[in-house]
Amino acid sequence: KASREPYVQFRTQHREELQRRQRIEEELRRALDTDPSQLEIHYQPIVSADSGTLVALEALLRWTHPDLGSVPPTEFIPLAEQSTLIDKVGAHVLATACAEVAANPQLRQVMLCVNASRRELTNGEFLRRLSETCEQTGMDPHSLCLEITESALAPLDGGLLALLRHIRALGIQISLDDFGTGASSLSELYRLPVGILKTAKAFVDALEEHPSARTILSGIVDVAHAMGVRVTAEGVETASQAATIAAVGCDLAQGYHFGRPKPLVEILTEDPVIPST
Ligand code: C2E
Ligand code: CA
Ligand code: CA
Numbered sequence: 001k002a003s004r005e006p007y008v009q010f011r012t013q014h015r016e017e018l019q020r021r022q023r024i025e026e027e028l029r030r031a032l033d034t035d036p037s038q039l040e041i042h043y044q045p046i047v048s049a050d051s052g053t054l055v056a057l058e059a060l061l062r063w064t065h066p067d068l069g070s071v072p073p074t075e076f077i078p079l080a081e082q083s084t085l086i087d088k089v090g091a092h093v094l095a096t097a098c099a100e101v102a103a104n105p106q107l108r109q110v111m112l113c114v115n116a117s118r119r120e121l122t123n124g125e126f127l128r129r130l131s132e133t134c135e136q137t138g139m140d141p142h143s144l145c146l147e148i149t150e151s152a153l154a155p156l157d158g159g160l161l162a163l164l165r166h167i168r169a170l171g172i173q174i175s176l177d178d179f180g181t182g183a184s185s186l187s188e189l190y191r192l193p194v195g196i197l198k199t200a201k202a203f204v205d206a207l208e209e210h211p212s213a214r215t216i217l218s219g220i221v222d223v224a225h226a227m228g229v230r231v232t233a234e235g236v237e238t239a240s241q242a243a244t245i246a247a248v249g250c251d252l253a254q255g256y257h258f259g260r261p262k263p264l265v266e267i268l269t270e271d272p273v274i275p276s277t
Pocket of ligand 2: 058115177
């Protein structure tokens, strides 16, 4: 009998996991449909690597459920991405973040970065959603940036490439997120209409221990700059990392060292370096 226990344990764990996933999906759908106050957008500063001036804000979704408590996006986003639920999530974040940021004239010079998943890009309505949201919220498309992970673009077919070009034609920037972890990497960059490359956190993490990480980062910066593409280093947690990424020529920086994601009101009242012109 004892020999069966690990299996039974496994089955129970597996069942509980499936139940939690199902619950999260249901509750997230319910929150979006009937109680969006459970959802809040936090904004993380993206600053100029050499001066520390605020350049952009990345919108990151936060969800606090009355019973489940705070559910991290690393849990609910991948779940939502398995169905059309991600469309609802993405539309909510885009509309809310655009409205919140556009309502603050002091953020006129600050770019808003919103994450987009592959499923949203390919749903056939994405382009219309973008232009309608900008129109309805008063968001200037030139101040909007979409963060798309390198892996979300693979495989890169003609339709997806055309969509990216249409997004650019609206004036919206594209930032290639988590760059360096996916399959395309530098060899495909010339095909993509991206203005910003955001290197995976792993590069910054490795800086202290592996001198070669600095060399690789520096190489990415050189290639990106040769193509007129700016580079953001994300996950900068220490002053020494901040100094290194600035020294190798990264244009922008993001990470706990510069500021954690927080509600917009806190950004507006706490951060002293909002450009005024
Ligand atoms: P991401 O787009 O790569 O966002 C960066 C994540 O790193 C965020 O986690 C942020 O809070 C965290 N981070 C920022 N600076 C540091 C740092 O210095 N150290 C460490 N350890 N972490 C840092 P978060 O907010 O938990 O989001 C996780 C992921 O969930 C995001 O990764 C993104 O892929 C996804 N996500 C969040 N909101 C949305 C959304 O509205 N739409 C979509 N499609 N995905 C979203
Ligand atoms: Ca991102
Ligand atoms: Ca990222």
